[in-house]
Amino acid sequence: MRYEDKTVLILGGNSGIGLASVEAFAREGARVLLTGRNQATIDAAVERIPGARGYQADIADLSAMEALANNLQEEGVVVDALFINAGIGGFAPVRDVTPELWDEIHSINLRGCFFAIQKMLPLLGQGGAIVITGSIGSDVALAGNVVYAAAKAGLKAVMRILAKELVEEGVRVNMVSPGPIETPLINRNVGMSDEDADKLREAMISVVPMRRLGEASEVASAVLFLAAQDASFITGVELLVDGGSLELR
């Protein structure tokens, strides 16, 4: 019960890694606030998790993020752990990358995540923790992944610099970077057919030393560790949850 009497805000908490984290935080006693775009899956998550509250809010929409922050602040909510997890995938080789694809992915995965943190900062209490979902994709030279990888690499820079800027306020900022994880994201990369998604899954498994995809709950465990007092002397790090993919290449 590491999160008893703690409030946790998870942006992108209605599916995959975010949902597994919502469940894990709640199991350890947290009062969970979660966001997403899809109202049906937000409602389903809130229904399953006692005391959870859900908000439909697009992370790419800065005014929606500001409104959410203002509403929570007016209610006097103090956030102990902020998990910035919203993200989308999208594959295209360099010649096929359009400005629209670039902007769609970056407006969520980089610009959206950065400004969401900025807007939520006033909610964070002393000793608060921020965990951001990166990806080993920012370090693996996977052909076709340039747009996503660039956004996640940018997000890693954001994590390190915010860790430095906020350290004196007693706020820790860390990143959890998953390898291939079995979640709906693998099947809904922008512009990818089902057949291509199957091929991508096989290609991903073949480069994981553990020869399997990870489970969302395995990423959630790392998120809970980084956000808890267990990690009280840890800030500015990227924790890989990837079955050895990056370090054992």
Ligand SMILES: NC(=O)c1ccc[n+]([C@@H]2O[C@H](COP(=O)([O-])OP(=O)(O)OC[C@H]3O[C@@H](n4cnc5c(N)ncnc54)[C@H](OP(=O)(O)O)[C@@H]3O)[C@@H](O)[C@H]2O)c1
């Ligand atoms: N699965 C992997 O192999 C893998 C590997 C490395 C990194 N990651 C990262 O892990 C994170 C979670 O992905 P996942 O694999 O769990 O996929 P997922 O099941 O598709 O979950 C993505 C989450 O982000 C939310 N989201 C996406 N766009 C959003 C927006 N504009 N505003 C608000 N919420 C938004 C989704 O909500 P809606 O469903 O309502 O849109 C959902 O809750 C992402 O940042 C992803 O890049 C995943």
